[in-house]
Amino acid sequence: MSFGKKEYWEDWVLEEEDEVFKIMKAAYDAGIRTFDTANIYSAGVSEELVGKFIRKYEIPRSSIVIMSKCFSPVRKDLIKLYMDLSSRGVQLHDSPELANQCGLSRKHIFDAVQDSVKRLGTYIDVLQIHRYDPHVSAEEVMRALNDVVESGKVRYIGASTMRYYQFIELQNTAEKHGWHKFISMQNYHNLLYREEEREMIPYCQKTGVGLIPWSPLARGLLTRSIDANEETIRSKTDLYTRALEFGAGYKAILSRVEELAKKYNVSMATLATAWSLHKGDYPIVGISKVERLQDALASVTLKLNEEDIKYLEEPYCPVPIQGEI
Secondary structure, eight states: OOBBBBBGGGGTTTHHHHHHHHHHHHHHTOOOOOOOTTTTTGGGGHHHHHHHHHTTOOOGGGGGGEEESSOOOHHHHHHHHHHHHTTTTGGGGGGGOOOOOOOOOOHHHHHHHHHHHHHHHHHHEEEEEEOOTTTTTTHHHHHHHHHHHTTSSSEEEEEESSHHHHHHHHHHHHHTTTTTOEEEEEEEETBBGGGGGHHHHHHHHHHOOEEBBBOOOTGGGGGGGGGHHTSSSSHHHHHHHHHOOTTHHHHHHHHHHHHHHHTTOOHHHHHHHHHHHHHOOOOOOOOHHHHHHHHHHHHHHHOOHHHHHHHHTTTTOOOOOOOOO
């Protein structure tokens, strides 16, 4: 998501290809082998950059895992409309402009996969449905996903951002028919939003579904003090950041992250990501600078003790369901 075109996405996106490839190569050289993208990110430019990176450095295809997503529109003239409507909770199917341009119908899944494979220049290791589609039956969704796996264009399927009962419905439908089931859940989970710990996470852990949460740093809010957050471009302009809701413990959590980060002499980003790893997650981390990559890598070796975990989690208060935008 961090790489692409500002014109098609957000002002904080990194556009310069040389800088993008510098970060991706540094990640690869450091041992990172999984790259997550989506067809909607910068109207497909993000996927194109992943493909260019592989070819530029002649990366052996079998040595990396490419994850992408489908659901959203990719047309450049529709993305801003889609983001605006979804951030306000408007039903996308109520918009005539978005008719047949998004969702999980068989047609849209097939078209999305074909276009993503073309942009990437290779197959997709894990195709994730970006959202749940209440307008399409579970049978149609799961059969279409099964068929794209059988076609060879996709190796595995995963899900993202939905209610627990919706995920169960889709998994049970696939099991009933003997179709491929989801191997991963990319949900919204971090120190500021832990509602997933009530149902989704326990279910995934019990059934062997991998947890790869997005936004472990709460769209960057866990990387700096409260006052500094109010000054960033992303906090001022990002539609999704402005749509987030926080519980009464928000300020206390940020304060404790900052405190422990100083104690361990690491960045707040490293500390918050280390918490996510401690919970058994394998978080998706967005990087826009090589220095931020080092913060992410440092979280792997930072071992928080149980007292640290309790201290970080103690101020948390329940918040409304989020992430479904």
